[in-house]
Amino acid sequence: MRTIVQKFGGTSLRGPQERAAAARHVVAAVQDGLKPVVVVSAMGRRGDPYATDTLLELARGVHPRLAEREQDLLMVCGEIISAVVFVQELRARGIQSVALTGGQAGIVTDGQFGDARILRVDPAPLRRLLERGLVPVVAGFQGVTEDGREFTTLGRGGSDTTAAALGVALRAEVVEIYTDVDGIKTADPRLVPEARTLSTATYDEIVQMAHEGARVVHPRAVELAMRGNVPLRIRSTFSDDPGTLITRHWEVDQVWPDLRQVRAVTGITHIPGLTQITLHTTAEDDQALNVRLFRSLADRGISVDMINVSPRRKSFVVRDERAGEARAALEELGLEPELRPGCAKVTVVGAGMHGVPGVMARVVEALKAAGVSILLTVDSHMTISCLVDGDDLGRAVRALHEHFGLGSVEPLLDGPERAPREQAPAASRGGRDRAPGTAAGEGGA
Structure with a gap:
């Protein structure tokens, strides 16, 4: 069947x-x-x-x-x-x-x-x-x-x-x-x-x-x-x-x-309503401190993201609504956290960016041209995420979307539209659906 x-x-x-x-x-x-x-x-x-x-x-x-x-x-x-x-x-x-x-x-x-x-x-x-x-x-x-x-x-x-x-x-x-x-x-x-x-x-x-x-x-x-x-x-x-x-x-x-060689970036996503928490510490007893602070947050069910840990500085983000609990947990450990509420995470996603030089440079260039300051960055093999001020969220997303050419077909593919070699089996196996068109934006709004 x-x-x-x-x-x-x-x-x-x-x-x-x-x-x-x-x-x-x-x-x-x-x-x-x-x-x-x-x-x-x-x-x-x-x-x-x-x-x-x-x-x-x-x-x-x-x-x-x-x-x-x-x-x-x-x-x-x-x-x-x-x-x-x-x-x-x-x-x-x-x-x-x-x-x-x-x-x-x-x-x-x-x-x-x-x-x-x-x-x-x-x-x-x-x-x-x-x-x-x-x-x-x-x-x-x-x-x-x-x-x-x-x-x-x-x-x-x-x-x-x-x-x-x-x-x-x-x-x-x-x-x-x-x-x-x-x-x-x-x-x-x-x-x-x-x-x-x-x-x-x-x-x-x-x-x-x-x-x-x-x-x-x-x-x-x-x-x-x-x-x-x-x-x-x-x-x-x-x-x-x-x-x-x-x-x-x-x-x-x-x-x-x-x-994968011609489409490094697939889309831009975002998460608003984040608070950046920063701790300035000394290098002594650093590993034990890392254990205590992250265990304290975990025990309260507080999820952390965009974690950046060095001997003298710890930075991460939590949801705005959990920031007060996070502050209290850290203060109980004798720490003095600095909180910056109202931030947003903007992420460039693309399976084709892995091993491709220059993607981070383009992210930085786009945000600088838009007047958006980067507060923190993390990355994986297919994402680059930047923490920005919440008031800059729309500007940041639009700047990255435009800079990577996601709003038009030709810049996205870095050249003329390419015709498919053949219909992909999964695309045609839906009865009335044909194989998708030649460009990532086909059929858009």
């Missing part, structure tokens, strides 16, 4: 018009000879009657403390309602369909309420339904414990994780994640209106972009798909644009020969 997984988020299911648009994609897949498995989130967002946050507010309005077990039992209801309603949408269009909970779809988890880990996925129940010509509609974000007695939820991005897990278990040709944007952008369009939609990117790049602030797809879902070698496609529910194909290096290279 040519199986495809199609996941629809809450904004894609909010009302009758949105659900009709989502159903159209399922009907199109069936007409293309595919066997779709649909995964749905709860309908709408906070304030909508069946949204997860609305259900939680209902319970907490009675009593503010909600036990984790009962919270999960309540939270799975939003997706189950959504699955039943979407089955009705499909039946109204002549598509025979059946609604399933995560457990009924074969998703078995540990017993960690609120952030359960998937232990295994049994694809047999879904395969039996597909063989009968039915379209399963699975409630996302949830599973069931091994004894089958308890509902669990998968934490943030749980419906994306459900879709990726089912795609891997079924060996699907592609997992399509539908949302209210037309794919992964080269930057946040709210800061950079000319940001383009990437027609393809690697798993590693999208994982990094998600961790560094891009919110279109959850990194855990991308990591699952990568381990199972199942392509992901991020698409808009409300258009037929092909969106962004996420796959491995070699499949991307089939679309663009020598891509």
Whole structure:
């Protein structure tokens, strides 16, 4: 069977018009000879009657403390309602369909309420339904414990994780994640209106972009798909644009020969609301001090980022809302931390930058020309991150986006557009989708 997984988020299911648009994609897949498995989130967002946050507010309005077990039992209801309603949408269009909970779809988890880990996925129940010509509609974000007695939820991005897990278990040709944007952008369009939609990117790049602030797809879902070698496609529910194909290096290279040599930077991401904490110390007893200060923060559940440690200076960032706790923890150790709140992290992401000289030089040049001061930097083999003042965030993102030519096709590729040698298998394996075009910005807004 040519199986495809199609996941629809809450904004894609909010009302009758949105659900009709989502159903159209399922009907199109069936007409293309595919066997779709649909995964749905709860309908709408906070304030909508069946949204997860609305259900939680209902319970907490009675009593503010909600036990984790009962919270999960309540939270799975939003997706189950959504699955039943979407089955009705499909039946109204002549598509025979059946609604399933995560457990009924074969998703078995540990017993960690609120952030359960998937232990295994049994694809047999879904395969039996597909063989009968039915379209399963699975409630996302949830599973069931091994004894089958308890509902669990998968934490943030749980419906994306459900879709990726089912795609891997079924060996699907592609997992399509539908949302209210037309794919992964080269930057946040709210800061950079000319940001383009990437027609393809690697798993590693999208994982990094998600961790560094891009919110279109959850990194855990991308990591699952990568381990199972199942392509992901991020698409808009409300258009037929092909969106962004996420796959491995070699499949991307089939679309663009020598891509990694000509596209050092894929996108610019950002995280606002950070506080820089700096400590000036002496070199004596330095290692013991490092242990004490970072252990003290860890014991309080305070996550630190952009860590820079030297014998006489320690610098790192925390979320603004945890800065007060961090200060108190460090002062208890007899330290005198300097805090700089209201900072932002701006990251240049690209699998092609590894081993390429001059990328950092271009980052520094772009920010200097924009009048943006760099407070701190960290890097990896595919990222360069700069801490800047929060007031400079928009200027920094726009400057880097423009400097690396991400808003236009030719500067991005450093030359004329290149024609693909052949269609990448994962790009064409979605029935109606063709292989993506020749440039990273094709199909952009």
